[in-house]
Amino acid sequence: MKGKIDFHPKALTVLKGYSRERFISDLMAGIIVGIVALPLAIAFGIASGVSPEKGLITAIIGGFIVSFMGGSHVQIGGPTGAFIVIVYGIIQNFGVEGLAIATVMAGIMLVIMGILRLGTVIKFIPYPIVVGFTSGIALTIFTTQMKDLFGLTIEKTPVDFISKWMAYFAGFHTMNLWPLLIGLSSIGMILLMPRVSKKIPGSLVAIVLMTAVAYFMRQYLDIDSIETIGDRFTINASLPQPTPITFNMETINRLLPSAFTIAMLGAIESLLSATVADGVTGDRHHSNTELIAQGAANIVVPIFGGIPVTGAIARTMTNINNGGRTPVAGIIHAVVLLLILLFLGPLTKHIPMACLAGVLIIVSYNMSEWRTFRSLLKNPKSDISVLLVTFSLTVIFDLTIAIEIGLLIAMFLFMRRVTETTRVSVVRDVIDLSNESETQPAEEKLILPDKVEVYEIDGPFFFGIANKFDGVMQTLGDKPKVRIIRMRKVPFMDSTGLHNLESLLRLSQSENIHLILSGVNHEVRRILSKSGFDHKIGAENICSNINEALSAAKKIVEK
Numbered sequence: 001m002k003g004k005i006d007f008h009p010k011a012l013t014v015l016k017g018y019s020r021e022r023f024i025s026d027l028m029a030g031i032i033v034g035i036v037a038l039p040l041a042i043a044f045g046i047a048s049g050v051s052p053e054k055g056l057i058t059a060i061i062g063g064f065i066v067s068f069m070g071g072s073h074v075q076i077g078g079p080t081g082a083f084i085v086i087v088y089g090i091i092q093n094f095g096v097e098g099l100a101i102a103t104v105m106a107g108i109m110l111v112i113m114g115i116l117r118l119g120t121v122i123k124f125i126p127y128p129i130v131v132g133f134t135s136g137i138a139l140t141i142f143t144t145q146m147k148d149l150f151g152l153t154i155e156k157t158p159v160d161f162i163s164k165w166m167a168y169f170a171g172f173h174t175m176n177l178w179p180l181l182i183g184l185s186s187i188g189m190i191l192l193m194p195r196v197s198k199k200i201p202g203s204l205v206a207i208v209l210m211t212a213v214a215y216f217m218r219q220y221l222d223i224d225s226i227e228t229i230g231d232r233f234t235i236n237a238s239l240p241q242p243t244p245i246t247f248n249m250e251t252i253n254r255l256l257p258s259a260f261t262i263a264m265l266g267a268i269e270s271l272l273s274a275t276v277a278d279g280v281t282g283d284r285h286h287s288n289t290e291l292i293a294q295g296a297a298n299i300v301v302p303i304f305g306g307i308p309v310t311g312a313i314a315r316t317m318t319n320i321n322n323g324g325r326t327p328v329a330g331i332i333h334a335v336v337l338l339l340i341l342l343f344l345g346p347l348t349k350h351i352p353m354a355c356l357a358g359v360l361i362i363v364s365y366n367m368s369e370w371r372t373f374r375s376l377l378k379n380p381k382s383d384i385s386v387l388l389v390t391f392s393l394t395v396i397f398d399l400t401i402a403i404e405i406g407l408l409i410a411m412f413l414f415m416r417r418v419t420e421t422t423r424v425s426v427v428r429d430v431i432d433l434s435n436e437s438e439t440q441p442a443e444e445k446l447i448l449p450d451k452v453e454v455y456e457i458d459g460p461f462f463f464g465i466a467n468k469f470d471g472v473m474q475t476l477g478d479k480p481k482v483r484i485i486r487m488r489k490v491p492f493m494d495s496t497g498l499h500n501l502e503s504l505l506r507l508s509q510s511e512n513i514h515l516i517l518s519g520v521n522h523e524v525r526r527i528l529s530k531s532g533f534d535h536k537i538g539a540e541n542i543c544s545n546i547n548e549a550l551s552a553a554k555k556i557v558e559k
Helices: 020-047 052-069 081-115 127-144 146-150 161-170 177-196 202-220 249-281 287-304 313-321 327-350 353-368 370-376 381-396 399-421 463-474 495-510 522-531 533-537 546-558
Strands: 423-427 430-432 445-447 452-458 482-489 514-518
Touching: 020 052, 020 081, 020 202, 020 313, 020 327, 020 353, 052 287, 052 327, 081 127, 081 249, 081 287, 081 353, 081 399, 127 146, 127 161, 127 353, 127 370, 127 381, 127 399, 146 161, 146 177, 146 353, 161 381, 177 202, 177 353, 202 327, 202 353, 249 287, 249 313, 249 399, 313 327, 370 381, 381 399, 445 546, 452 546, 482 495, 482 546, 495 514, 495 522, 495 533, 514 546, 522 533
Parallel strands: 452 482, 482 514
Antiparallel strands: 423 452, 430 445
16 A cells, blocks of 8 residues: 555565475575575675675575565575675775675665665666676676786785786786686686586585695695685684674765665665566565565674675576575575584685685676677667766776766766657647547647647656757747647656746746646646646646637637
8 A cells, every 4th residue: 555665575475375395395495595605605705805704694694684574585685796896895995894884874775765665766777787887897806806816926906997907917927826727627617517417506516626626735735825715814603793883974974875886786686686586487576575675684784794785696596496486495595504604614714715716707707798788789879878887987996986977877868868759849820639639529620719829748847848848938939829838748747847837827927928738637737736836827727638728718819
């Protein structure tokens, strides 16, 4: 019902008629997804600039909340590659505490979006923007992995894209062959594994085998140039205690753009994942419920030291392909990861960094959508400009700037397109009614009386069209006695369009010209009534169709 919060968690509806067979299916899917999520959660955590268990904690707590509260039957939540760039940048500039504050703020924004029923609106963000920053993120992730893949010895890696590559070329002479072989072997295993078995994730096989190889080489061959997770991080294989997060207005103001970026990215990716899942399962997700669940996850997870959470397309599809059909599978996936963290967590310290680099390089390739990127270059120039600008800003500057400017450009292009498609025409002699549906007159043509002019607005009457309407009015010659504004094709009107009408009314009254509105729909009439414009023009001068308007105009002319 209108006015109520659109919050309908799927987990509460699936319990009716839930069977033992369904549970077994969800159990198997949840175990497999948990195993698939393990290497990705560790890799995403490290690449984001936090310790590996923080990635696991994000997948455990965030994944549980998204499945328990979410609006999709099969959505799997957790850390994703899309957040690596923005999270790494926030940690570099504001520290881990700044990331926690930004993530909580983003969670609050997502909850507000869901309460305001903006779930359907998010889906209409232009596709070139989504592809532009997704491809830009992919290239950035690929770039960040070059140091570990080649085993480069660089004291401090620059943050920005161009400086990073300059540092790589300058330090290329420090390349180590062993990490490179492990990284390339990992990439090869991930690519070849689907040919052997589509059930077992290639990333997991690569991590298990390469960890065993690296351990053997370090312990028995005295090859100590293969850096592992344990060389860089101290693993804490337990759930952390909740830590309070302190807010102040100065920090909030500084982190607001970053929080907005996390919220937008989380909303777009989670709803995109849910929509893709719907296409496979035939289900329909509740977009507003999903936003509220994503928001709740991002509010809770930072309290335990986690990073931003969103819906993960690859893990969601793995869930579907392995028989998961209810949120129970997502909850089981979170439990599996929790057990792995508690009982196998210490073993993660032996995983080679070069192996994780190989995993993330494959992730970046899958994210790049290079085929889609190439096909979009054949689209209209406006779409190409949005795509290239968003992509370039993401790579060269950062994701926050890319999303903000990309959305701004898209809005301007949208307004230009609407302005171009909306027409304002003037009729002084005859109106052809043969193809009109406003009314069903006996005549096919209406002859206008002398001193009567009809102005027709074909499209929404908002600020861009209001200026066009002003331009048409200024080009007119002799002044009529009656002006009829046909609004039968005006679906809505904003405050600028209303202001334009009020200015036209004042101008017409000062020149003794009578103003009549024709074909005003219910929504536009409500706006006119709410603003008091109907009293200013006179209710009798707001007509339902052109016949009534012309009849009123004739009476005025004949006086």
